[in-house]
Amino acid sequence: MHYIWKEWKENLRGKGLWLSLSIIALISVSILFRSTALSFDKGFYVLLINLFDSLIYFIPILCLFIGAFSIFQEKEQKTLIMLLTKKDNYQSFLWKKSLALYTIVLAPLLAWFFVYLAFLKFNFVIDGKGYLVFVLSIALLAIVFLQMGACIGSFCRSRMQIVGAAVFVWFYFFFMHDFILLSVLPNVSADNVIWFSLAYFLNPLEAVRMFLETGMGVYSFGHMSNLLQAFMWTKPAYFLIGNLAFWLIVSYLIAILFHRKEGNE
Amino acid sequence: MISVKNLNQSFGKKIVLDDVNIEIEPFEICALVGRNGAGKSTFINSLLGLLPAHEGTISINGCPVNAKTQEWKKSIAYLPEKFMLYPLLTGYENMKFFAEAIFKKADESRIESVLRSVRLWDDRNEPIKKYSKGMLQRLGLAVTLYQDAKILILDEPTSGIDPIGRVEILEVLKSLHDKTILLSSHHLDEIKQICTHVAYLNEGKMTKYTVAEFLAAQNLGGTGS
Numbered sequence: 001m002h003y004i005w006k007e008w009k010e011n012l013r014g015k016g017l018w019l020s021l022s023i024i025a026l027i028s029v030s031i032l033f034r035s036t037a038l039s040f041d042k043g044f045y046v047l048l049i050n051l052f053d054s055l056i057y058f059i060p061i062l063c064l065f066i067g068a069f070s071i072f073q074e075k076e077q078k079t080l081i082m083l084l085t086k087k088d089n090y091q092s093f094l095w096k097k098s099l100a101l102y103t104i105v106l107a108p109l110l111a112w113f114f115v116y117l118a119f120l121k122f123n124f125v126i127d128g129k130g131y132l133v134f135v136l137s138i139a140l141l142a143i144v145f146l147q148m149g150a151c152i153g154s155f156c157r158s159r160m161q162i163v164g165a166a167v168f169v170w171f172y173f174f175f176m177h178d179f180i181l182l183s184v185l186p187n188v189s190a191d192n193v194i195w196f197s198l199a200y201f202l203n204p205l206e207a208v209r210m211f212l213e214t215g216m217g218v219y220s221f222g223h224m225s226n227l228l229q230a231f232m233w234t235k236p237a238y239f240l241i242g243n244l245a246f247w248l249i250v251s252y253l254i255a256i257l258f259h260r261k262e263g264n265e
Numbered sequence: 266m267i268s269v270k271n272l273n274q275s276f277g278k279k280i281v282l283d284d285v286n287i288e289i290e291p292f293e294i295c296a297l298v299g300r301n302g303a304g305k306s307t308f309i310n311s312l313l314g315l316l317p318a319h320e321g322t323i324s325i326n327g328c329p330v331n332a333k334t335q336e337w338k339k340s341i342a343y344l345p346e347k348f349m350l351y352p353l354l355t356g357y358e359n360m361k362f363f364a365e366a367i368f369k370k371a372d373e374s375r376i377e378s379v380l381r382s383v384r385l386w387d388d389r390n391e392p393i394k395k396y397s398k399g400m401l402q403r404l405g406l407a408v409t410l411y412q413d414a415k416i417l418i419l420d421e422p423t424s425g426i427d428p429i430g431r432v433e434i435l436e437v438l439k440s441l442h443d444k445t446i447l448l449s450s451h452h453l454d455e456i457k458q459i460c461t462h463v464a465y466l467n468e469g470k471m472t473k474y475t476v477a478e479f480l481a482a483q484n485l486g487g488t489g490s
Contacts, residue, residue, distance in 0.1 A: 002365035006351065006358075013353040013392070078348035085313045085343040086367045086412070087335070261315060 007070070007100035016069070020062040021108050027054050028116055036123060044124035045216050048134045052212055055138060056205060060145040060173065064166040067101055067149020071255075072162055075153075081261055090259050094150065094252065101146050106139055113138070133215030137208045140244055144204045147251040154255035177203045193230045200231075207243035210236040266291045266416060266445045267312065272321035274307050281307045283469030285321070289447060289462070291415075294438070296456045297449040298479075299466035305449045308466065309420060312447075313343055326415060342409035346420040346449075349401070352394035356385055356404050359393060363408045375411060383407045383437055399430020406437055417441070419448040423455060435459055453480075 011017040031054060035047040074080040074097070083093055113135050120126060152165045181200060188196045201207045213219050214236045221232055267289040274282040281304040289295050299305050310316040312323060314330045314337070323330040328337035350359045360380065364371035380386045383403040393401060402422060409417055422438070423431045431452075438446065438459050447464075450456055456463060456476060463479035465472050474482060 002362055006354065006362045009358060010351060010353045077350060077352070078345040079350060081315070081345050082343060082348065082363070082408070083366055084315065085341065086338055088366070 003096040003100040004103045007097075007104045011104050016066060017104065017108070020058075020066060021112065023058055023062065024055060024109065025112055027051070027058065028112070029119075032116075032119055032123070038124070040123070041125045044120065044127060045130060045218070047120070047124065048130065048216065049213070049218065052134065052137065052209070056141070056209070057174075059138065059141050060205070061166065061170045063105065063142050063145035064149040064152065064169060065162075066105060067146040067151075068153035068156065068162045068166055069149075069159075070101055071097065071150050071153030072156060072159070075261065084261065090154075090261075091256055094154065094255055094259075098147060098150055098252075101150065102143055105142055105146060109142065110135065110139065127216075130216045133212060137212040137215075140240065141204065141208050144244060144247050147248050151251035151255040154259035157260055173203050173205050177206075188227075190227055190230055193227055194233060197231045197233060201239040201243055202246065204243050204247060207236075207240045211240040266293075266326055267447065268322075268324045269312075270322045272308075272311060272323065273319050274304070274311060274316065275319060280469050282311070282466075282471070285466075285469075285471040287464055287471055287473050289445060289464075291445050292443070293462050294446045294448070294460045295462040295464050295473075296460040296476075297447055297464050297466065298451075298456070303466045304469060305466055306420070308471070309343075309418060309447075309449065312418060313341070314338070340414055341416045341418055342412040342414035343418045344405045344409045344420065344422060346424055348405055350393055350404065350408070353392055355390050356380065356393055356396070356400075356407075357389040359404060360389075360407060360411060364411055367412060379407045379411045382410065382440075384433070397427075397430065399426050399433055402426055402430065402434055403437065406434065410441075415443075415445060417444050417446045417448075419446065421449050421451070423450070423452060431455070 028051060031047060031051045035043055035050065038046050071094075074083075074093075080093065084090065088096075117126070117131060120131075148169055149166065152162055152169065156162045156165055181196070184196070201210070210219075214221070221229075224232065267287070269285055269287045272282050272285040273280070285308070297305050297308065307316060311318055312325070312330065314332065317332065318330075325337040326340035328334060328340070330337050351362070354362065357376065357380070360376045361371045364376060377386065380389055383406055385400060385403055385407060388396070388400065393404060396404065406419075406422070409419075419438075423434050426434065435455055435458055438448075448460075450460075457480075460476050463474045463476055465474060465479060465482075
């Protein structure tokens, strides 16, 4: 609890978190203005998908930076080493710090989307379940990339390394992952499509997008080809849970195995 | 209180600590002295359990230093060199956080008494980014003193501080009669003022002297034995 309290006070007085939230709020409002021409009964879904498609560019990179710099500052300020020489070890420190990061990022983010819902009510017919799926998608995306950021902050020794690693991770999930899958696509058959599916949904952006779009009824899985049926061998929610578990555990383990206790700068 | 036996540390082929043996007795104030790169930080990190010993044993207050036990951690408080704490929090909030992180619950009256002892009580509600270097160092000392550990390990506690700030830190250190202190330092005058012993690290070997012996051995104007 004291980590959450400390993290909250620091971020409340700092600029990073507020700047990130301002970007998200600005995008949300501008998408809302652009969507006023949409129909009253169906526009809600179109707006949320458009909003998600815009936020997906910002939330991962912002969360990577918030997570990474938050850990790195503990090294730079030597507070990490002071804590490690007492009760905490790196595992317990990272666990508490990660929970604190989730809380301080998600609390204002969820508060903003609660306020945003009020604006939407004036323009569209609201689907509560659909909005919940949207908010959950954004929250889970933030959690995965915060944890990856914490991992980057754990093993990097300088701010430049953090910038490089965060941009690489962002670039990988946006472009490279898909390019790699495209290159193996001609060899995908009914026999190996399950592996292709696993690789595809290993990308958090794809797992979250599928969860959101099926949750909103954009996709229907009623009449699929055998190949597509084999590709979607479980529910999108399970793909997302699996993806979340995989990246949280992998990021946590990499952070523990390769962490450095002090930063150079 | 601190017992190091046959400690060896090396990085690749470079031997940093070569068969180091030292005993630091209760209530001694021992300066850790050596040239830059002599291995002072490696020695301190070994004592803190941050760097596992390649060979040899370390015990703090009778408890072996290793990753499996945590008992030895209760006896030590460490203040690193060039620490910053949390600049956006106030002095009081920094104290409170460390108190809760280490003991789960902060003792408000103890925070007050410790902050008063380092003369920071009146500035407790200022964000520490506004503190001078000396004030920050005193706050760091307050964090270590709050832990009520028997042994303080201080890494260059007066480094980069103006003369008045240094005097203030040394005054605080002088007043700690019930502590065993190991402090790394490059300042001969402060060693003369507050230390009882010197652990001199040279080319991986460590030798313990009284301050007078050390000054004589180095031809620095002390009386040898």
